[in-house]
Amino acid sequence: MTTTRERYALIGTGHRSQMYLDAIAGPHADVAELVAWSDSNPGRLDHYEAVLAEQGVPLPARYGPDDVERLIAEERVDRVIVTTPDFTHAEIVSRALLAGADVVVEKPLTIDREGVERIAAAVAESGRNVVTTFNYRYSPRNSELRRIVQDGGIGRVTSVHFEWVLDTVHGADYFRRWHREKEHSGGLLIHKASHHFDLVNWWIGARPASVYATGGLRFYGDANAAERGLAARPGRGSVPDDAEAAARGRSNDPFALDLRDDPRLESLYLRAEQHDGYLRDRDVFSPGIDIEDNLSVLVAYDGGASLSYSLNAHAPWEGYRVAVNGTEGRVELEVVERAAVLVGADGRVVLDPSLSGDGETADGAASAAPVRSRGERLVLQRHWEEAREVEIPEGVGGHGGGDAFLLRHLFDRVTEDELGRPAGYDDGVRAISVGIAGNESLLTGRPVATIAP
DSSP: OOOOOEEEEEEOOSTTHHHHHHHHHTTTTTTEEEEEEEOSOHHHHHHHHHHHHHHTOOOOEEEOTTOHHHHHHHTTOSEEEEOSOGGGHHHHHHHHHHTTOEEEEESOSOSSHHHHHHHHHHHHHHOOOEEEEOGGGGSHHHHHHHHHHHTTTTOSEEEEEEEEEEETTHHHHTTTSGGGSHHHHOOHHHHTHHHHHHHHHHHHTOOEEEEEEEEEOOSSSHHHHHHTTOOOOOSBSSSOSSHHHHHHOSTTOTTOOOGGGSHHHIIIIITTHHHHOOOSOBOTTSTTOOSOSEEEEEEEETTSOEEEEEEEEEESSEEEEEEEEETTEEEEEEEEEESOEEEOTTSOEEEOTTOOSOSBOTTSOBOOSEEOOTTEEEEEEETTSOOEEEOOOOEESHHHHTHHHHHHHHHTTOOOOTTOOSOOHHHHHHHHHHHHHHHHHHHHSSOEEOOOO
């Protein structure tokens, strides 16, 4: 029996696209083929063309950044994967839908109410399908928490407390890139926390109704650096600003990212910046940062439950703690993805060896190794009973072992399973609706109603 492969296009070939390229060329080649791709920076297309050529994979047709409709029509594309910067999602997703293709879009779906309205109109007019990729749902530890709540292990959910900490490797990276500008990313409440809000929405099976948020930029940025008395710094990590800095090197600065230390980053960004001027390695204490690095959020849900959430982007360790309270007990999940960020004798950052292959590297690339983090613990305690630890199955790949499961469902077009892990269009909207309302609350100082469907 011959299976007809679906025809895919990829729009956006930065670091995140690697996961999809590997999947289509590898384990999912029997159901998918990449027939076209596009990027605003030709240097990144050059990089991946060289990678595919070395692997012996046929090269997809190359199109310009404004050729969405022509790309879909000429290459008879069934599905478009969008891995471009967040602020471009609404336009690209809408155009692809209206041109007759289904869409897979990296989270977040978009960054503001206008973007949601534009995509919603395109979905209604085209009748096409949109999938937002929420890979953390597939992490075995998160799936087990969902199973406990779904099976009534703690009764009806009454409240959730969720704390997420990003360390000074991963967290700092958001303040080097385009994410540092809220007009491009929506800030961490959209770009990063949409993952977390989706988890809560999914764990408790409820829709967010209103949001109150507080927060600010309290660690990164030039004003905070000046307040703490930090010396003047080069504007970026890869190219020292003067001969003295070049001779001294940057190895004694744990916040510097030198793209020349990583051949992939050097090829994708440093050697490609001549085309568009995008700097991937700006200093985290330089001017121009307008996103928050400390955030606290209160969310009310339609079923009566509430969420208290906090995010810190400059912690000494990385991971999260969540507690779900119910009428019959409580379940707690603690995850240490990296226990410490250390500095070696040469002044360079040494990633704590307790990390077991879980999570992302500094450039956002996910680990492909089997993972069972030594720092994860899931505990269930029902009323009138002793607490008991729940076994967490092993996963494969990055994001807590969830990427491989996500990709299997994605390319096989699985729309439901026993835990409801495949995310649809409504899930994408509900996840960002918390961050959108949160950003509005930061401006107004008042609770804001969400736009969750």
